[in-house]
Every structure is written in C-alpha cells, then in structure tokens.
Amino acid sequence: METEVVHTNFKSEEYFINMGPQHPATHGVLRLLLTIDGEIIKKVEPDLGYIHRSIEKMCERDSYQQIVHLTDRMDYLSANINNEAVCLAVENALQLEIPERVKVIRTIIGELTRISSHCLWWGVMGMDVGALTTYFYGFRDREMINDIMEETCGARLTMNYNVPGGLMLDIHPNFVKRVKDFIVHFKTKLPEYDRLLTGNVIFQKRTVGVGILSKEDAISFGASGPVGRASGYSCDVRKHHPYSAIDKVTFNEVLKTEGDTYARYLVRIQEMWESLSIVEQLIDNIPEGEHRVTTNAVIKLPKGEYFQKVETARGELGVYIISTGTKSPYRLKFRSPGFSNLSLLNHIAVGGKIGDLVATMATLDLVIPDIDR
C-alpha cells in the first residue's frame, strides 16, 4: 500500500461532485453523482426519486376518468399528449367509436403541445449553453399557445382537456382564428431561432460532435423521440402506429444520422416545422359533430391487458393497463420516454467536459416528473 501511495503522488485525482438535486442544469430535482478528473467526466450516476409521487400506485385506486388527471403531472410539458394516451387506451379497450371531430382536435392540440414543449426546450437549451436570451424568445411563442389553451379549456399547463370518450368541452369559437394567427406568427419567428442560435459559431463548437449516440446504442438503450431519431433510429409512433387523425395528414419523420448534440437540436427544430404543417393541414377541416360520446359514469374495462403508445414531445409514452373488470385498473404502468433517455447519459457523457455534459443533458430534454412519476 505504501509504495502505491508514492506512485500516485503525481497522479491527478478523481473526485466526486454532486450535481443537484438543486442545480440549474438538471431542470428540476435530478441528482447526478459525477466522478470527475479535473474537467473531464469519468462517470455519471443519475440518482432518482426526489419527486416520486407514486402515480402508478395511485392509478390502482382511481377511476379511469381520474387517472387522466394524474397524467398531466407526469410530463407536464406534453400534458395533452399524456391525457390522450390514457384516453386512447381506455377507448380502445371499450371499443368506443370516437367522432372524427374529436380525433382532429386531439391531433391539433397534441401538435400545438409539441410545439410549445419544443419552444421551452429551445429556450432552455440556449440557456444551458450560456445564451440567456433564447429563453425569453422561446417563452414568447409558447405563451401564445398557452393563451389558446387557456381559452379552450381554462388551463395553461395541466389542461385535462381529453376525457375517455372525447373532449371535456368543445373548442372555443375563437380557436381556429387564433391557431391560424399563431401559425402566421410562428412562421416568421422560427427562422429567428436559427439566426439567434443555430448558426452561431460558438453554439456549433459546443454541440457538433458532442455526446455521440450510435444507432445501435439508441435502440439497445430504448431511446425514443428526437433522441432516437437524431441517431437514425426511425421511432416515430405517429408514423409507425398512427393514432387519432395523424393518418389523415402528410408529414416527414425527421431523421439525422450524426447522433450528436447538434443533430438532436436540429431534429427538434425541424419537428417544430413538421408539427406546424400538421396543424396547418388540419385546422381548416375540423369536421362538425359531437365533441364527446357518452360513456358510463363508472367506466369498467373488460378483463384483460391493454397497451397504447403515443409520441409525446420527448418520445414514446406507453400506457399498459391490466384490468380485472373493476372500476380501476389492477395495475397500470407508464413507459416514460425520459427514463430511458436518461439512462443513456452515462454512456454518452463520459469523456466529455462538464460543459459538454450540460449541453448533452439539454438535448436529452429531461423532464424530471416524467422520470420520477
């Protein structure tokens, strides 16, 4: 032992550092145990559970209408899409015929949610690499969507707009006009995002070639959403398993092959354009009809197992329900995209600098309540 100490005298020493639970880069209460050699990352261990609310356990107690409200609190940035996942699972189990109007509105609201989530991500992405101004530009545009949501369903963040069987309320008379206004507005503002951040030399230096994820690793780690697609893994649920009115529109699945932080960034920017085009295609042809089909006051799913997956802003959200025929599920499991995307972190951040870790984490687009549930 003594001789070893002598030999290591001139070696640099690795040390532990706690990033979080209160740290600006972790966007919530995620704790990362970093092993660092100077500035170079040797190991990243995410430590979860700081805001675990046992949503899945609570679901076993609640009725299906109540479960929808809990899903808002998971990935709060794509609350509508989470709602939709549970609603679709329940409706498919009951084999309900959903009116076309509901499907189209659900898709429009879902894509607007995706845009608003990506707006916030873009602002935070800029902030994580040190450009504080982007945050406010992202929020400016997100605010417009929030206003539309507020007018439509009365809430800005946790909307609870979808219910099993349709929508809680019909859309506001102003809805179509305001969404069209937003499309015009956002088409002029989205190029501004590129001018402010994408083309910046420093930004490209910070992101190109950082945190590279190969396609094989993306698949084996279960990456989904923009993270998987940036590595060339075609995993868009909307393309492969269309739901609601997605099969009525044409859109491209954005694929990049580089798999680095910059590719993940570009995929999300491009996805905003695609979502915008989906909304544009649907907004003029919302069919007339009922906004909700009547269901039993107490929904009892037939005995069996049901699975439904949707594409949230972060990736693939799966809802797995085991029903024994009672008013609440016997077991309900959410497959959240953030959890499997976070598991990549150690794989792609090792060897980089602290700054790289922060940039990489920003493009994984982690929402901690989604991971901890």
Next chain:
Amino acid sequence: MILLSITENIHNWLFSIMPEGVASIVEMVLIAVVYLTIFAVAGLFLVLLERRVAAWFQLRIGPNRVGFQGLLQTMADAIKLLTKELTGTERADKFLYNLAPYFVIISALMALAVIPFTKEFHAFDINIGIFFLIAISSIGVIGILLGGWSSNNKFALIGAMRSGVQTISYELSVGLSLLTMVVITGTLQLSEIIEFQKNGWLIVQGHIPAIIAFMVFMISGTAETNRAPFDMVEAESELGAGFHTEYSGMKFAYFFLAEFINMFIIAAIATTMFFGGWLSPFGITESIPWLGVFWFLAKTMGLVFLMMWFRWTFPRLRVDQLLTLEWKYLLPINLVNMVVMALIVWLNLTIRF
C-alpha cells in the same frame, strides 16, 4: 476649468493650514473618498444599465419601479445586500475567505486611479499608466482564486481554477494588443497618448493593425473580466454560481460590483487607446475642455454597450475552446500584428490629419 479652480483652492487651503506632509496625505484621502463614492455609484448605475439592456434584448421591460425608470433599483439592492446576514461554510478557511472579496474590489478600484477622464480630472497621471493598468488588473484573479479555494466548495474550486487559467492566458493578449498601440504612440503615459491622438484617433492612425488590435483587445478584455461568452468562472448552468457560490450579502456584492467596474475599466482603456479618450470627434468641441468628460463617458458607454450586446447574444464557450482561442489564434495574430504595426510606423504609413 471650474473643476480645476475648485480643486486648486482646496489644495491651497489645505497646504496653508497644516504642514506639507499631513496636507498631502489628507488630500490623497479626500481624492480617494471622492473616487470611491463616484465609482460605487457608477458601478450601481452600470448594474442597472445591464439589467435594462438585457431586458431590452430579451423582450422584457426590466426594473422600472424604484425611482424614475428604476434608477434607484440598484441602490435598493445594495442596501438590501448591506443588511443581509453574512453566511459562509463551516470548514472554510476563514481568513482567506474573508480576504478574497477585498482583493477583487480593491484591484478594480485601484485601476480607476489612472483613468483619464479629462486633462484635469485625472487623479494619478504616471508615466507608466498602461503598465500600471495591466499590472493592477491582474491582481483581481488572486481574489477569485482565494475565494474559490477557501470557501471549501467543489463548484467554487472548479470556477476558481477556470478563472486562473483564463485570466493568465488572456492577460497576454490584453498586454500585447495594448503594446501594439504603444508602438505608434511611443509612450505609456495615458495623458500623452491622448494628446498624441489630436492628429487622428489611434484606430484611424494605425488603420488595419489597429482595428485588429482593437478586436483582440475587446475579446480578451471581455475574457479578463469573466463576462459572457467567457464566463467559465460563474457558468451558472454548469457550476451554480462558480467561485462566489458560498458568498452572501456585501461580500457577494463586492464580487458583483467589481465585475462591472472591471467592465468599465476595459471600456475606458479601449476608449483611451483607440478612440481618443476625452477628445471630441473632429475636434468639434475643442474650445470647451470640460466637455471631455462627456465625450469620454459617451465613448466608454458605447463600448460597455457593445460588451453587454455580446454578453446577451452569444452562448458560452467551453473551457478548452477558450484556451484554444487564446493560444492558437489570438496570441499568434497579436504577435504578427505587432510586427506589422512596427513596420507601418517605421515606413511612416500611419494616417495623420
């Protein structure tokens, strides 16, 4: 002129009522107090300016409630910070921990002594003015290193080490770009450098190499003041608050104020060395010398605005890219630039009016 007669009267009165040695000490203390007051207020004003400029860039309004257009906002903040409890870490090296903020603020304030506002409003006109500025401005990093090390926090330590590496590297570029301009003037005395520019500001006289030197100076000056896009030291998304994570109350305020005073100093040096200091453009107000303060401050504020502009626009560099920029690009450019400048001066190719 009025200012000069007031100071002269005070000077004569002081020397008439007490012995010479005592009088000069009293005089120095008076000047120091005046300077400290002016710059504490100026620093607070700069903080407000930055907040308003940032708000302007970020589609916000910024502080506009306390006083007219929020003019008293930073005063209120300073009073709040003065009354706050000073907390610290338990296992901190108490002596160094308490000493560090003073290093930073004193080095910032000392550099102000040689800043030439006008011919008269110039506290300390020594013949090695530029040298003094470069030397003093490098003391500040000791404070940052001490603060980061002694506060017994790993994030603070990383911030301090980054600061050390950054300041030591970029000091070379600051010094060399200023030396490039000294090649034209042939003097280190700030007042003489400004007098020399009566035939045209140095950025015009030295044309191409001077413009390169100016750009290098602004880049490395920003890096030396640890401001974005070179704010490795307090990269909030990586290190929390960097080296001053563990400081609170007025000790934190010292670090904060020093950053803004340093920014003012860098802008003031650039004004002096490149844009003719107190001289008016084309000599339009040469007959009214006291307007020099206005011109000096106008030019300085223009450059301060430039620094704020890129602070609120650019992302932050990574620490290794920061060093690459200095050692692989700025330093060689600077060395070549200095030789080019020497050739231009030797061949008499400078532009003079």
